[in-house]
Amino acid sequence: MVKWRVMALERTYAMVKPDGVKRGLVGEVLRRLEHKGFKIVGMKLMQIPRATAEEHYGEHRGKPFFEGLVSFITSGPVVAMVVEGENAIAEWRKMMGATNPKDAAPGTLRGDFAATIDENIVHGSDAPETAEREIGIFFKPEELL
Structure with missing residues (x-):
């Protein structure tokens, strides 16, 4: 009997934050990303306007760290990307590592580089709905391949 494996091809939003861009x-x-087999279907170097940053972090509005998030993400250029691949959301989050670098495993981006x-260093959507929303904030449909 032949067993078929169904691929969960997904798109997710990924970003190299200002500190990652600044540090090269x-x-x-x-x-x-490419070594892992992901396809980059949209990418741009950009300076995020304050209104866009506030929309992006909208779920944190009213929290004590909201202003810090917005200030940091608008402090320098970022590389915004749409990444496509099998289980892209979960796999990209594994590659990033824990949000707090002291908890991030060696071999993850945050474990290896975040201060x-x-x-x-990086951001990634945490769920399919979040990915769809974040992709829509940073990319027009015609900007994706």
């Missing part, structure tokens, strides 16, 4: 880690992030919980 964009190439390393891309290398790891603090506030400046932790």
Whole structure:
């Protein structure tokens, strides 16, 4: 009997944050994504406007750390990406490592490169609904291949 494996092809939003861009880690992030077999279907270097940052972090509005998040993500250029692959959301999150770098395993981006919980190199959507929302914030449909 032949068993068929169904692929869960997904798209997720991935971002190299200002600290990662400033430290020259964009190439390393891309290398790891491509080495893992992901396809980059959209990518741009951009300075995030404050209104876009507030929309992106909207679920945190009213929390004590909201202003810090917005200030940091608008402090320098980011590389915004849409990544496609099998189980892309969960796999990208594994590659990133724990949000707090002190808890991130060696071999993950945050474990290898992040300095603090506030400046932790990369961002990734945490669920299909979040990925769809975040992709829509940063990309028009015609910007994706």
